[in-house]
Amino acid sequence: MCGIFGYIGSDNGIHYTLEALQLMEYRGYDSAGIVFEEEKAFTLIKTVGKVAELKKTVNTRVANTTSSKALGHTRWATHGIPCEKNAHPHQSNDGSVVIVHNGIIENYQELRTELVAEGYSFISDTDTEILVNYIEYMAQKEGGIKQGLVRALQHVKGAFAIALMSTRDTSSIYAMRRGAPLLLGIGKGEYFLASDMCAFLQHTNDVIFLDENELVTLHDTEYSIESLYTGERIDKSIESVDFDIQSAQKQGYAHYMLKEIYEQPDVIEQSLIGKLSDGKIVLSHLPKEQPPRIHIIACGTSYYAGLWGKYAIEELAGIPVEVEIASEFRYRKKALDKNTLVLAITQSGETADTVAGCAIARELGCKTMAICNVVGSTITRMVDTVLYTQAGPEISVASTKAMTSQMIALLCIALHYSSNRESEQYREYIGGLQHLASTVRDILPQTEKIARQYAELCKDKKSFFYLGRGYCYPLALEGALKLKELTYIHAEGYPAGEMKHGPIALVEKSLMTIALLFDDEFGEKTQSAISEIQAREGQVIAIAPLGLVTTADFEWHLPKTVDLLQSFIMLPALQLLSYSIACLLDRNVDMPRNLAKSVTVE
Numbered sequence: 001m002c003g004i005f006g007y008i009g010s011d012n013g014i015h016y017t018l019e020a021l022q023l024m025e026y027r028g029y030d031s032a033g034i035v036f037e038e039e040k041a042f043t044l045i046k047t048v049g050k051v052a053e054l055k056k057t058v059n060t061r062v063a064n065t066t067s068s069k070a071l072g073h074t075r076w077a078t079h080g081i082p083c084e085k086n087a088h089p090h091q092s093n094d095g096s097v098v099i100v101h102n103g104i105i106e107n108y109q110e111l112r113t114e115l116v117a118e119g120y121s122f123i124s125d126t127d128t129e130i131l132v133n134y135i136e137y138m139a140q141k142e143g144g145i146k147q148g149l150v151r152a153l154q155h156v157k158g159a160f161a162i163a164l165m166s167t168r169d170t171s172s173i174y175a176m177r178r179g180a181p182l183l184l185g186i187g188k189g190e191y192f193l194a195s196d197m198c199a200f201l202q203h204t205n206d207v208i209f210l211d212e213n214e215l216v217t218l219h220d221t222e223y224s225i226e227s228l229y230t231g232e233r234i235d236k237s238i239e240s241v242d243f244d245i246q247s248a249q250k251q252g253y254a255h256y257m258l259k260e261i262y263e264q265p266d267v268i269e270q271s272l273i274g275k276l277s278d279g280k281i282v283l284s285h286l287p288k289e290q291p292p293r294i295h296i297i298a299c300g301t302s303y304y305a306g307l308w309g310k311y312a313i314e315e316l317a318g319i320p321v322e323v324e325i326a327s328e329f330r331y332r333k334k335a336l337d338k339n340t341l342v343l344a345i346t347q348s349g350e351t352a353d354t355v356a357g358c359a360i361a362r363e364l365g366c367k368t369m370a371i372c373n374v375v376g377s378t379i380t381r382m383v384d385t386v387l388y389t390q391a392g393p394e395i396s397v398a399s400t401k402a403m404t405s406q407m408i409a410l411l412c413i414a415l416h417y418s419s420n421r422e423s424e425q426y427r428e429y430i431g432g433l434q435h436l437a438s439t440v441r442d443i444l445p446q447t448e449k450i451a452r453q454y455a456e457l458c459k460d461k462k463s464f465f466y467l468g469r470g471y472c473y474p475l476a477l478e479g480a481l482k483l484k485e486l487t488y489i490h491a492e493g494y495p496a497g498e499m500k501h502g503p504i505a506l507v508e509k510s511l512m513t514i515a516l517l518f519d520d521e522f523g524e525k526t527q528s529a530i531s532e533i534q535a536r537e538g539q540v541i542a543i544a545p546l547g548l549v550t551t552a553d554f555e556w557h558l559p560k561t562v563d564l565l566q567s568f569i570m571l572p573a574l575q576l577l578s579y580s581i582a583c584l585l586d587r588n589v590d591m592p593r594n595l596a597k598s599v600t601v602e
């Protein structure tokens with residue numbers, strides 16, 4: 001989603017801003033822009049498409065210009081198509097205020113009507129242009145930009161983050177967040193504002209995590225933070241972030257996605273550190289007593305991880321678990337109380353629907369917990385307990401290693417609350433977990449090779465079913481999502497038992513089915529679905545552990561491990577299949593069309 005950046009300091013802000021926009025490209029965007037201040041006037045440059053295009057235009061138009069104050073933006077369209085006039089920054093009619101904005105202004109129609117009555121007109125289709133004019137209008141009324149900004153933001157509704165400059169006070173940059181991410185980086189004689197810390201980590205690791213409705217004022221050599229509503233000064237602690245910028249680079253892999261798939265063994269090892277010791281899983285910061293019930297909320301891949309977690313937690317710990325898409329959860333009438341632990345799963349910690357779901361869970365008096373990858377992200381500061389997944393930065397828009405790390409976290413919760421720690425099954429899982437990283441590491445190269453062969457077979461198909469039962473069901477959903485996201489081929493994930501209830505009508509020669517099987521009580525049942533599809537001339541590739549024989553047209557055998565741990569071997573195979581098809585089809589693997597890494601709007 002949109003990326004905001006701001007720089008104030010003694011260096012060339014134009015250069016810093018372009019560099020930062022490039023580092024935030026992975027968030028997903030369709031246009032980009034920059035504004036800088038020079039001799040109390042603003043220069044805006046915007047382009048559709050990649051930041052490289054913006055860089056080229058900046059180099060042609062203002063090659064030797066430097067500026068100590070600049071704002072930049074990558075836009076992911078919400079109001080109006082991607083085009084130059086809709087790209088950010090936006091400027092007020094009188095040219096005195098410039099703004100970059102991430103998120104949505106909900107009452108923009110109301111503000112628009114008020115402004116039109118005052119004689120304002122608009123050239124873009126965006127809510128941002130209305131916002132910047134509203135701020136300017138308020139600045140006139142209040143007799144100052146800061147006072148006007150405060151009044152305007154108190155009246156504006158929605159979830160957003162902004163940074164702005166004004167000719168009324170060219171020595172400052174102002175910023176605020178409400179429901180969308182914004183961080184303040186503290187450098188030596190310079191400050192950075194960004195939606196994502198990767199935009200400034202090469203300059204500083206010192207970060208202030210801004211909270212909702214905190215107004216930031218940046219000057220050349222100082223900054224201040226105050227409450228938007230009371231005006232009270234807020235002293236925030238500066239945190240030193242331990243984040244390896246190297247790991248956010250491709251390191252010789254063709255794509256971030258491939259690199260991140262290959263990082264999964266390290267992620268498994270990393271996420272077990274401090275949790276697995278003395279043959280037991282202990283999550284020291286979790287209450288010892290089982291919660292009476294768990295309600296998981298999440299979106300996309302994180303939701304599928306949650307569904308997988310339901311199977312694991314109910315099987316091993318016997319705790320009833322419900323799993324719900326966060327966007328449904330947030331608006332539904334709910335019967336939850338303080339006996340329910342609401343568990344939010346999110347890689348980014350910024351997904352708007354999941355954030356809103358957490359806020360509602362708190363209002364209902366539920367206990368809250370997050371499984372999250374990004375330290376200091378919005379969700380981690382809202383919930384009672386956080387289980388960090390320690391997967392490192394995930395740059396590719398399509399989630400891979402994050403899901404593995406979430407499944408490990410969920411399995412750890414299941415084992416932590418296991419009702420029978422002395423059982424054979426518990427010991428088997430612990431033994432399996434101890435070897436899991438090396439097993440996955442060993443099989444990845446061969447899995448990639450086989451995936452590339454199957455990709456040739458699949459690349460021209462127009463439609464796919466992914467079928468599974470038990471633990472294979474959430475994996476089937478994820479397999480189908482990865483194929484859709486990366487290749488733009490239609491794919492549906494189904495519980496294999498549902499086939500006969502409708503989807504089977506779609507089976508014909510051109511449909512390819514990927515059937516997922518473990519050597520468990522469901523294996524035979526999924527085999528029945530395979531036969532039914534074959535009887536209707538559909539082709540089937542079965543992905544199953546070694547030794548499990550099926551009637552599928554093609555059998556892709558993976559090494560066998562302990563029961564549900566088989567999921568950690570199956571998942572990379574599904575990721576690599578979609579990745580390989582996407583490469584053959586020459587798709588934009590790391591940044592598929594229309595997608596954003598972090599969905600910070602509803």
Ligand code: M6R
Pocket residue numbers: 299300301302345346347348349350351354397398399400485595596597598599
């Ligand atoms: O950051 P989150 O885990 O909250 O993100 C949730 C989804 O937006 C995300 O998993 C999305 O579905 C990915 N593109 C999947 O590859």
